[in-house]
Amino acid sequence: MLEDRVRLPLLRSKITTAEEAASLIHDGMTVGTSGFGAAGDCKVVPRALAARAREGLRINLMTGASGGYDSDGVLAEAKAIRRRMPYQSDKTLRNQINAGEVMFFDLHLSEMAEQLRDGYLGPVDVAIIEAVAVTEAGIVPTMSVGNSAVFASLAKQVIVEINLDMPLTLEGLHDVYAPGPRAHRLPIPLTATEQRVGLPYIPVDLEKIAAIVITRKGDSPNQIQPPDAETMQIAGHLSEFFANEVRVGRLPPSLQPLQAGVGSIANAVLHGLVDSGYRGLRMYSEVLQDSAIELLDAGCVDFACASALMLSAPYQARFFDDIERYRSRILLRPQEISNHPEIIRRLGVIAVNTALECDIYGNVNSTHVCGTHMMNGLGGSGDYARNAYLSVFVTKSLAKGGDISSIVPMVSHVDHVGQDVDVLVTEHGLADLRGLAPRERAQQIITNCADPLYRDALRDYVTRAGTRGGHTPHLLESAFAWHTSYQQHGNMREALKLDLF
């Protein structure tokens, strides 16, 4: 069996324990690991590394996107992370970032490989990559590709975690392509979601493989919330909007390739398409969640590619049970390619991402609670929203039982400028912002998307701000009154009682 997993006899001598492998890593090193959205992260070397944090070891940790509990969680709990990029979603790590204990550099997911190659981010000392197998030519990754290819190419040493619980039949699921050096770079030849342009493995100088560790640890389960009444309403509004775009001839009946952000709302929106009668859809996304499997099985989606397959336990079982069939309809790519502006723009992707809050002019905050506290990170939303054919943001109109309005006078942090937000959807309705000036956007957003509880106050704000003039009217002295009310009283409702605007 092991012959299938480590195919060169010479390399089998590198098989060792997690502790031995971890001993290659020293304090202050930069470690690049596999993993994108808790799919395919390495899981046993990080734990061995965490044990050494007691000796004071701290590393700079780079990944694809977030890691699961076994990488980010374990290392954060041991306080073993000094710097972190480009994305995370672990509770302990998040607290350390917000306390200023971990320096977190979050960036557009497509750009990290470029910045690494360009030498901006310093050298990568060690790469740790979870794999199905090491072949004669390279590494076959598991449930994600992420930044593993660039880590493997730049790292001085490579540690491989062979996960025996990941079926060998995953081989063939990946398509690994890297753009050439800048001065002589050619167009990326990809012109269709299903097109293969690279290799089914990560090429690596086998001499660099310094340790191989055998594991059986599964990915952290995807903690996705099932669809609820509100996310189903959001899905309904969006589906109706698409139907109308098809009717007026702006979209073909099979739409254009779909991207959906990580998380419960975007997942639920895609679930909602299952019953909408679409056929021949394609997905060009960064992460495929349960909804992708649902859409493939229902015959709505013909082909889906992304950088990671992040499934809940039952959906992963379903995927593993019928992997040969799925493999002809799913491809996993490096995140540099899944999120590449060149491809997103060329294919005309329809991007659906989640807003934490949106303001009346269509600016979106998707990362910072009250402008200060990081949730997860920008991720790939900026890659998609800026370059998409159509950029949609979804959010429930209220949070915390109505204590928070997701539609605010001014967002407390901007991740996506109004120009990158074509359509906004809440459970109340959809605002089509294309071609509108800010004053027009405000009317659409307040009327169609804000909750009635906050609607009048938003209108009041717009009216009063409008009398002072400006292309984008605001009252700077009270633009954050709702946020400061939340900080002081635990809710925005309190602000409504005062004559703030």
Next chain:
Amino acid sequence: MLEDRVRLPLLRSKITTAEEAASLIHDGMTVGTSGFGAAGDCKVVPRALAARAREGLRINLMTGASGGYDSDGVLAEAKAIRRRMPYQSDKTLRNQINAGEVMFFDLHLSEMAEQLRDGYLGPVDVAIIEAVAVTEAGIVPTMSVGNSAVFASLAKQVIVEINLDMPLTLEGLHDVYAPGPRAHRLPIPLTATEQRVGLPYIPVDLEKIAAIVITRKGDSPNQIQPPDAETMQIAGHLSEFFANEVRVGRLPPSLQPLQAGVGSIANAVLHGLVDSGYRGLRMYSEVLQDSAIELLDAGCVDFACASALMLSAPYQARFFDDIERYRSRILLRPQEISNHPEIIRRLGVIAVNTALECDIYGNVNSTHVCGTHMMNGLGGSGDYARNAYLSVFVTKSLAKGGDISSIVPMVSHVDHVGQDVDVLVTEHGLADLRGLAPRERAQQIITNCADPLYRDALRDYVTRAGTRGGHTPHLLESAFAWHTSYQQHGNMREALKLDLF
């Protein structure tokens, strides 16, 4: 002579007066005109159109970028503009936009052609294009290409303004390429600044040419400020930074293709490179200003392409006097191509754009005074800043004699998120923000870029905000205290006297 300018005898029957041509345009129509940064805008039909505003005529005006006085200025003074996109820089029009009288939709300059083809922005009724000549195959534009090709392709009728003061030798200066329809779109084959990929004219169905007007009106002069002590210091810091990047091997000695935003500071920064000893530079930009001619003549720049040549009168004379030589080293492209994410990313452009204000975390406002009043528009800065190899923003640290600090606790409007700002430069110094977390960025920006007058107050803000925690610490209740002080007292200094933070 006219035979050279209107080459098909049949088309010469279309030659008419500006008034006759303008009579093709009716109230409520959408008119797409040539012009990008006051270069190559149409100049006599707009005046005839303005005369008809007394009858109540109002149009939706689309251009490449801004128009000059003869298009935007004349039409705005007549109150003939109802909607405007995607960019402007006219004083009268700006006031109308800020009064809410003109609905202004500003968007990434690369995206307008896409959105027009996609049908987002409605039909284009009439295109008016300034030209050197109409050939058997199409229209040879003058000093810009802008959106003229997409207007000519989509408009129901086309009016051509043949400008006899624009030399026929401009023919061959242009390279007109349009991406194919979305579902079957191929990579844009452009892989080098000097590469031709399209046609030397704008292809058009000659049947649609409804009127030809002969003019002799020059472009509005480019009102560029000459370099001063501070812009020369900014240029010096940037030049030193580039030199160091070359030294450490992150940039080749000829750097990577340069983009520089419109305006005096960016122009001055490029002027500053003349004496820096660089050779073999290339420019991939949206507008070439006087500095480009200077750099070409000095032998620093080998080749420069953009969507417009916006020169002051003496530089235009210099260009016209030696046009054959310049023509082998300058190309003008549609703004969809000059600003295309695919090409900017592929070539690895170094982007230099101007900030109106920047905050301590590196977010940039380049459009809205005090978050409300529009200056010009976003333009192409977002196309470049997001996709560049290196995104630089420049600004003087103070404005209005020190009444305003360009470095503020929180920008009052966000055009460019921190992730899109790699380097910030003021006359005081340069902040290299690559790979840094927000708290680290704040230290760099305050220490290297803020004026000493405001530096302590910014440090105070960071310290107090930091005690409340957060990845990006802020005091929301006083984040705009400097802006409101400026609104109330006409300066930010007043805020320094109070114990605001």
